[in-house]
Amino acid sequence: MRIDVIxxxxxxxxxxxxxxxxxxxxxxxxxxxxxxxxxxxxxxKHRQIDDYPFGGGAGMVLKPEPIFACLDAVADAHGDPxxxxxxxxxxxxxxQPMANELSMxxxxxxxxxxxxxxxxxxxxxxxxxxxxxxxxxxxxxxLPALVxxxxxxxxxxxxxxxTSSALTDSFQxxxxxxxxxxxxxxxxxxxxxxxxRSGNHAAIAEWRDTHRIEKTRxxxxxxxxx
Ligand code: ADE
Numbered sequence: 001m002r003i004d005v006i007x008x009x010x011x012x013x014x015x016x017x018x019x020x021x022x023x024x025x026x027x028x029x030x031x032x033x034x035x036x037x038x039x040x041x042x043x044x045k046h047r048q049i050d051d052y053p054f055g056g057g058a059g060m061v062l063k064p065e066p067i068f069a070c071l072d073a074v075a076d077a078h079g080d081p082x083x084x085x086x087x088x089x090x091x092x093x094x095x096q097p098m099a100n101e102l103s104m105x106x107x108x109x110x111x112x113x114x115x116x117x118x119x120x121x122x123x124x125x126x127x128x129x130x131x132x133x134x135x136x137x138x139x140x141x142x143l144p145a146l147v148x149x150x151x152x153x154x155x156x157x158x159x160x161x162x163t164s165s166a167l168t169d170s171f172q173x174x175x176x177x178x179x180x181x182x183x184x185x186x187x188x189x190x191x192x193x194x195x196x197r198s199g200n201h202a203a204i205a206e207w208r209d210t211h212r213i214e215k216t217r218x219x220x221x222x223x224x225x226x
Contacts, residue, residue: 001108001156004109005034005110006110006112007141008039008050008114009142016146021150021159022149025153026153031153038066041066041069042065043065062118064119067126068122071109074109082106083109083129085109085111086118087130087131089135091130093133094147096172110141111141131144174223175216181196
């Protein structure tokens with residue numbers, strides 16, 4: 001899988017993708033990520049990427065030309081992407097089913113805006129999907145792009161050590177995860193539930209199911225209703 005990130009502040013994205021699972025996914029060749037600096041595609045002495053909004057109002061708007069130019073350069077180098085995703089608080093809410101769906105796509109472009117937003121013509125002409133990571137406003141799309149990359153990269157075949165691990169995550173079947181414990185079996189008088197140490201796999205599976213349903217009912221009853 002290939003992911004091109006187009007960002008107003010590319011260094012925010014470049015650091016985190018070198019670490020942990022996303023870093024390992026790249027080392028293993030499961031995902032290739034390239035981060036493009038929007039300013040490299042801007043014209044003029046000042047390489048300006050944003051400008052004042054027509055009609056007035058607060059905040060700057062990302063200009064269309066550098067974004068169109070960068071998208072064209074990505075397409076020339078690597079072919080037309082399957083999706084161009086714009087990260088924005090007014091997009092479709094990101095969730096596990098969307099992560100699963102996007103993980104099966106060969107080539108994604110993530111457009112991370114900053115400032116007030118991007119010129120609507122980019123959204124109308126080039127963006128195939130608009131995605132929000134939650135009902136709050138961040139200063140830019142760079143952190144949301146990282147969230148999407150992490151959720152998608154860890155689903156690539158061979159990336160997680162234990163292949164069943166991604167499938168047992170919270171949300172993967174619409175339920176939250178059961179509590180987990182590790183050694184020591186007793187710490188400061190706090191013990192691990194005996195069933196988890198019993199070696200009885202059927203009993204362990206039943207304990208986990210019970211706790212997943214109970215936790216979901218308590219914390220996220222909305223997940224059980226639909
Ligand atoms: N850009 C700013 N806030 C965002 C959010 N919540 N989701 C996606 N992109 C954003």
